[in-house]
Amino acid sequence: MEYSKLNPPLNTAHVDHRVPIYRVHMIIYTIAILAAIYHRITSILASSTFVEASVLWSLLISDIILAFMWACVQAFRWRPVRRQEFLERLPDRVTWPSLDVFVCTADPHKEPPVGVVSTALSALAFDYPAEKLSVYVSDDGGADVTLFAFMEGAQFARHWLPFCRQNGIKDRSPEAFFSSGRCCAGGDDQDKLKMMYESMKSRVERALEKGSVSAVLASSETQEDEHIFQQWKDFSRNNHPSVIQVLLESSKDRDVAGHVMPNLIYVSREKRPKSPHHFKAGALNTLVRVSSVLTNAPIILTIDCDMYSTDPTSPHRALCYFLDPAISSDLAYVQFPQRFQGLNKNDIYGGEIKRLFTINSHGFDGICGPNYVGSNTFHARRALFGSSLQCVNANGQDQIGSKIVLEKETEVANCDYEAGTKWGDTIGFRYGSLVEDYYTGYRLHCEGWKSVFCDPPDSAFLGEAPKSLNDVLSQCKRWTVGLYEVGISKYSTITFGVRKASLAAGLCYSHYAFWGFWSIPIAAYAVLPQLALINNKPLFPQPSNPWFYVYAYLFLAAYIQDMADFIAYKGTFRCWWSDQRMWLIRGLTAAPFGTMQFVFKQLNISTQGFNLTSKVMDDEQSKRYDQGLFDFGVDSPFFVTLSIAAIVSLCGFTVGIIRNGMVAEMFLVAFGVANCWPIYGAIFLRNDSGKMPDRVTARAFVVAAFILAIGCVAFNV
Structure with a gap:
């Protein structure tokens, strides 16, 4: 379907009115950076x-890294764009292209199957022609309970979809809808549906608890269902054949109101111990191939298993770009922001990740389009396939259940199908990095494709952010390793990216690729000013010296601009404070540990592989999070480094108050102490299970004492 250029535009784009201010500030700030260097x-x-020179050299290197990272950030501020879609101008629905939705899950214990089913149901309930909508679920854990959950969910969908249509429900995830306590016009139907949902949920959770679906299959279950689950007797997570089940088929299935049902397909690709599976990217590529055999929709939506739809018209917004002849020819994907529910008032762990998912995406949009962030993304299938479409079922989806199609879909899900092909290199989602989303978007932009950031006033999707500090930092460490795998490679953002995309795009991608570099200046400024203050050795000019104001400007201007941007995008001061504090925390934990893991990996030293972030919290953790209390209740090396920095800062602050002479150093140390306040509470004041473990505290005091002793010796030689 091609939308005529003579018709009113389906979308508009406007450059942010603050661009002139940004650019003037860039010039002034650049001069100040050069002056400070x-x-x-x-x-x-x-x-x-020698010691004085060494300390100053350390600060110079730190300042150069800060300057480089600042320059990368300015690329986002060069030309940020705001867009608007006009849904009422879309052509008739019968002309809309088909849509395939991909939902990936990998571990039923960390990603509860009922939650995954709810996400899939929210996609099945899109306001989209049912005969053109298909939802594919990738179960990379090969768990029978996940298939069982979706078989139950398919039956529930027959009632849920017409209920949503008839009552104008927006949050079409049953888990979110029923847990919210909202009521609608269909009161009796709602009560019945809730009972059905709770019954389904209970059965699935019982199967998960018992570790076997067979244990909860009722006598009413068909012999075919029992046969399906018999296959799992010899399965293990990383050693099983492919399993593909068509649970709903639009050409056959109808809901209770007699309407056509969308397709729902369960896919668990083949896995063997000696065959690489490439984590989520491999699972997505399997879905690309299987879907091309079955439905071959020109548009693909990828969503995380916990990122449910809160706006059934979100595909309409994507169509406003895919059907726009002015941009559709080289449009690879339309990216919606990731937003999260259940964050506490001050978002203490910075779970909103506003810069990555919103602020920087608007800036990226004015250059080549936002980076792909792994979820809430509508892809053009042809962009993933490059110049050639493979594995396409030319006969259409009316033969989904035929023997030929069944053989073909099983073949493309085999673990050795990609051997000797370009899959993961120039076709499909790209391999070579733990952050396959970032890498895929980057490579597509380098190939000349563009993307669009669609940021509607109301959330189109809502998900779950990690609410355990250790989980947050573990996730960031994994991202750090994956980003290094792109930044320090033959496809480096600073060389290949600048050459193939543009200077601005290369800088934007470099801001993420070299994120781990933050650990160097953050660690330096977490220790050196404190030691200087304790030993009365100034590192910065005093207020009587004009150079003092250069450093003061660099610090204050950067923070004020960062705060202003954050608040301009519907943030609050307290959330901004939490966000910048988490930046410092990540710089002392996830960044250095991720850097070390990457180095070990390059040296072929065994390190921990890919880990899922748990979507499950116990009641005590949840209560502490809601109260705004940091959870330090595990013996983690992350917390050792944090405690060391906090103790050193506290010592420096105490000595600084007594001496009261070095203004710049005292300000930096006081700023560090203010950011460390939750750590002091966990070490000295709290008695709950989220306090800092005694072993962590003891190790931190020993190392901090060693650092202070070394500093005293070195600064007084």
């Missing part, structure tokens, strides 16, 4: 001892 160099040349 000049001052550092002259200070090094004038240093009288």
Whole structure:
């Protein structure tokens, strides 16, 4: 379907009105950076001892890294764009292209099957022609309970979909709808549906608890169902054949109101111990191939298993771009922001990740389009296939259940299908990084494709953010490793990206690729000013020296602009404070540990592989999170480094108050102490299970004492 250029536009784009202010500030700030670097160099040349020179060199390197990262961020501010869609101008629904939706899950214990089913049901309930809508579920854990949950969900969908249509429900995830306590016009139907849903949920959870579906299959279950689950007797997570089940077929199935049902297909690809499976990217590529055999929709939506739809018209917004002849020819994907439910008032762990998912995406949109963030993304299938479409079922979806199609779909889900092909290289989702979403979007942009950021006023999708500090940092560590795998490779963002995409795009991608570099300046400023303060050795000019105001400007201007951007995108001061504090925390934990893991990986030293972030919390953790209390209740090396920095800062602050002479150093140390307040509470004041473990505290005090002793010796040589 091609939308005529003579018709009113389906979308508009406007450059942010703050661009002139951004650019003026860039010039002034750049001059200040160069001046500060000049001052550092002259200070090094004038240093009288090796220790003093070494400390100043450390600060110079830190400042250069900060300057590089600042320059990368400015690319986002060069030309941020705001877009608007006009849904009422879309052509008739009968002309709309088909849509395939991909939902991936990998572990029923960390990603509860009922929640995954609810996400899939929210997609099945899109306001979209049912005969053109298909939902594919990738179960990379090969768990019988996940298939069982979707078989139950398919039956529930026959009642849920007409209920949503008739009552104008927006949040079409049954889990979200029923847990919210909302009521609608269909009161009696709602009560019956809730009972059905709770019954389904109970059966699935019982199967998960018992570890076997057979244990909960009622005598009324068909012999065919029992036969399906017999296959799992010899299955293990990483050693099983492919299993593909068509649970709903639009050409056959109807809901209770007599309407056509969308397709629902369960896919568990073949896995063998000696065959690489490439994690989520491999699972997505299997879905790309299986779907091309069965339905071959030109548009593909990828959503995380916990990221349910809160707006059934979100595909309409995507169509406003895919059907726009002015941009559709090179449009690879339309990215919606990720937003999260259940965050506490001040978002203490920075779970909103507003810069990545919203602020920077608007900036990216003015260059080549936003990076792919793994979920809430409508892809053009042809962009994933490159120049050639393979595995296409030319006969159409009316033969979904035929023997030929069954053989073909099983073949493309085999673990050795990709051997000797370009899958993962120039076709499909790209392999080579733990952050397959970032890498895929980056490679597509380098190939000349564009993307669009669609940020509607109301959330189109809502998900679950990690609400355990250790989980948050573990996730960030994994991202750090994956980003290094792109930044330090033959496809490096700073060389290949600048050459193939553009300077601005290369800088934007470099901001993420070298995110782990933040650990160097953050660690330096977490220790050196404190030691200088304790030993009365100034590292910065005093207020009587004009150079003092250069450093003051660099610090204050960067923070004020960051805060202003955050608040401009519907943030609050307290959430911004939490966000910048988490930036510092990640810089002392996830970034250095991720850097070490990447180095070990390059040296072929065994390290921990891919880990899922748990979507399950116990009641005590949940209660502490809702109260805004940090959870330090596990013996983690992350918390050792945090405690060391907090103790060193507290010592420096105490000495600084007594001496009261070095203004810049005292300000930096006080700022660090303010950010460390939750850590002090966990070490000294709390007695709950979320307090800092005694072993962590003991190790931190020992190392901090060693650092302070070394500092005293070194600074007084």
